[in-house]
Amino acid sequence: MLRRLRNRLILSHVLPLMIIIPLMGLAILYVVETQFLIPSLTRDLVGDSQLLVELTQNQANIWSEPQSAQALLDQIKPNPGKRVMLLAPDGRMLASSDALDAGKVNQIIQVGGLDIAQSGKLATRINYSQELKDNVIDVLAPVISPNHQFLGIVRVSAHYISVGDELLRLRYVIAGILVVGLAAGLILGSVLALNINVPVQQVTQAIFDLARGERKESLKESGPDELRLLVQSVNHLLERLQQLEQARRQLLANLVHELGRPLGALRMAIHALSTGANQNPELMRDLMKGMDEETARLQRLLDDLAHLHEQVLGTLEIDRKQVPVSSWLPTMLLPWKEAASEKRLKWQETIPPDLPEISADPLRLEQIIGNLTSNAVKYTPMGGSISISAGTTQTEIWVRVSDTGSGIAPEEREKIFNPFYRGQQGRRIVQGMGLGLTIARDLVIAHEGRLEVDSTPGLGSQFTVWLPLTNKN
Numbered sequence: 001m002l003r004r005l006r007n008r009l010i011l012s013h014v015l016p017l018m019i020i021i022p023l024m025g026l027a028i029l030y031v032v033e034t035q036f037l038i039p040s041l042t043r044d045l046v047g048d049s050q051l052l053v054e055l056t057q058n059q060a061n062i063w064s065e066p067q068s069a070q071a072l073l074d075q076i077k078p079n080p081g082k083r084v085m086l087l088a089p090d091g092r093m094l095a096s097s098d099a100l101d102a103g104k105v106n107q108i109i110q111v112g113g114l115d116i117a118q119s120g121k122l123a124t125r126i127n128y129s130q131e132l133k134d135n136v137i138d139v140l141a142p143v144i145s146p147n148h149q150f151l152g153i154v155r156v157s158a159h160y161i162s163v164g165d166e167l168l169r170l171r172y173v174i175a176g177i178l179v180v181g182l183a184a185g186l187i188l189g190s191v192l193a194l195n196i197n198v199p200v201q202q203v204t205q206a207i208f209d210l211a212r213g214e215r216k217e218s219l220k221e222s223g224p225d226e227l228r229l230l231v232q233s234v235n236h237l238l239e240r241l242q243q244l245e246q247a248r249r250q251l252l253a254n255l256v257h258e259l260g261r262p263l264g265a266l267r268m269a270i271h272a273l274s275t276g277a278n279q280n281p282e283l284m285r286d287l288m289k290g291m292d293e294e295t296a297r298l299q300r301l302l303d304d305l306a307h308l309h310e311q312v313l314g315t316l317e318i319d320r321k322q323v324p325v326s327s328w329l330p331t332m333l334l335p336w337k338e339a340a341s342e343k344r345l346k347w348q349e350t351i352p353p354d355l356p357e358i359s360a361d362p363l364r365l366e367q368i369i370g371n372l373t374s375n376a377v378k379y380t381p382m383g384g385s386i387s388i389s390a391g392t393t394q395t396e397i398w399v400r401v402s403d404t405g406s407g408i409a410p411e412e413r414e415k416i417f418n419p420f421y422r423g424q425q426g427r428r429i430v431q432g433m434g435l436g437l438t439i440a441r442d443l444v445i446a447h448e449g450r451l452e453v454d455s456t457p458g459l460g461s462q463f464t465v466w467l468p469l470t471n472k473n
């Protein structure tokens with residue numbers, strides 16, 4: 001039974017109520033009986049005794065003649081739930097409203113508080129030992145004549161049966177209220193348990209569906225904040241898995257596209273050579289040059305995939321060395337400068353000769369700047385310009401690659417760093433695997449730096465690499 005969360009939650013709500021409510025009921029019953037009901041009955045009996053004192057203090061004969069005393073009580077007819085006695089000054093019973101006391105006439109009644117009444121004071125006695133089946137409340141009021149003569153004592157008592165009936169009714173009322181409260185707590189606990197149990201079951205089922213690849217829709221957020229946070233986590237996981245699945249599909253599509261073109265070109269070149277193209281030296285040189293370019297393209301593709309593999313495994317390593325940026329950067333840019341010249345692009349370098357050395361991996365750094373410069377050459381139309389500049393601040397060195405290409409739309413500026421994202425037709429990043437900028441950013445972060453982009457559609461883009469200066473300490 002307790003293996004299910006719902007049953008445990010219900011028990012956690014009901015068990016404290018089953019313990020607390022009876023204790024509260026006993027406490028309430030005790031307080032009501034001792035502080036309200038019995039004091040109220042006592043005041044009522046005191047009032048009745050005072051009325052009888054006023055009625056009998058001018059009738060001296062009834063305190064000497066038991067017959068007259070009994071006749072008076074028979075005429076008054078007290079409430080059946082009360083017993084009224086008229087006692088002589090020495091404590092002898094003269095008359096009683098209870099027929100069972102007929103045999104006690106002229107007998108001394110032993111009752112608590114009699115001595116107090118004989119001294120001329122009002123005496124009240126409350127007996128909480130209700131199991132004795134005796135009077136619960138006794139009030140003894142002395143009767144003093146107008147000439148200050150002590151005539152006798154009026155005793156007014158509440159029978160156990162009458163008081164017990166009042167207490168029993170009170171207990172039934174309190175017990176009924178407590179049972180209703182317990183039932184309401186049970187219902188409320190069940191509702192609250194279901195409100196917690198149902199979302200937990202939904203989240204659990206969603207996780208199983210995710211594991212089987214069957215979950216497509218997000219969960220609806222409901223319930224307490226903790227459950228909403230759990231649902232948000234599952235929805236985030238679902239969204240992330242969907243993104244990874246989309247990336248996987250995009251990777252396969254990109255691989256088919258990127259491998260198909262160079263392999264097709266290589267196969268055509270091999271076919272041409274095998275059918276006599278090698279007899280023409282000029283054609284053979286062109287074919288060999290094309291084959292070299294296609295194998296270089298495949299090598300770059302392999303490098304990108306190798307970096308992606310490192311990124312997935314989390315094994316990206318940086319071999320730091322002291323890199324003199326002022327002399328290293330112009331040499332590294334020579335191949336891209338030549339590529340820009342072949343595309344008839346204007347090339348401008350602004351690299352100060354006194355840039356400080358930095359601690360970096362020169363091969364990784366070359367990959368960063370190379371990817372940014374390659375994109376600038378690739379997406380700048382003929383006649384455009386490319387600018388490479390560098391500089392320092394007090395704590396960082398920066399390298400900026402600017403172009404006058406098509407630019408990047410604002411909504412794509414973050415997406416371009418996602419793996420396999422290649423933008424819309426007519427925009428940047430529409431060729432290749434869509435890994436260049438992802439690789440560049442990851443390598444910059446591995447160097448504890450940052451990569452920033454600033455672009456205006458139609459006016460070009462600039463990418464700035466920020467790297468920390470070498471720590472001299």
